[in-house]
Amino acid sequence: MSSLDTQKLNTIFELLENPRRRYVLYSLRRNAASMELDSLAERVAELEASDASARADDDHVRTVRVALHHVHLAKLADAGVVSHEPGRETVELAETEGFDRFLDQAVRVDCPM
Template sequence: MKSQRRRYVLYHLRHESGSTDLDVLGRRIAALEAATTGSKVDDESVEAVTVSLFHTHLPKLEDAGLVAYEPQTGAVEFIGADLPGDLLEMTAELEYDGAVTAE
């Protein structure tokens, strides 16, 4: 998967929660991209990430059969059970070392 933002979405959903809402996901992805914690990322960055998730990334992940996304409620759930877990684990380790945690 070429998009780092979409990979971050999958990492978060698969390994940390399984499901979440768009606002929480936007803050988490913004924190990952900024290499900080969710409480330290600025609201402008969170808003920009959330908008791109809503309009671009979550619809593409849903079309690929990896997430279930309900735009009206903002609910997002990982459904990509067919995605090889080892592959996702290895790319997560390469991209970030699990050092960023949501607060």
């Protein structure tokens, strides 16, 4: 993501509107920008459990992993925010211009870490 325009701003807001995607980004940022998919799913499930709306049991972790694999990581990768290819087990936070300041604000507002 280079300089911001209306379309890029809309993409940023769309990405950050989903708590699960925000938790992915928070986790990657906190863990040196790279995590194995299983560890990432566990961390996201823990963060969701801290919201008291879900439990971080094995079933929930599996549910999160499937959703990350089939929905959220693809959306984040398409936007250039993370690097993840189907079949790879590593997810990496990408260098993005303009996105970081929005992620910083989101972390300040709702990050339970």
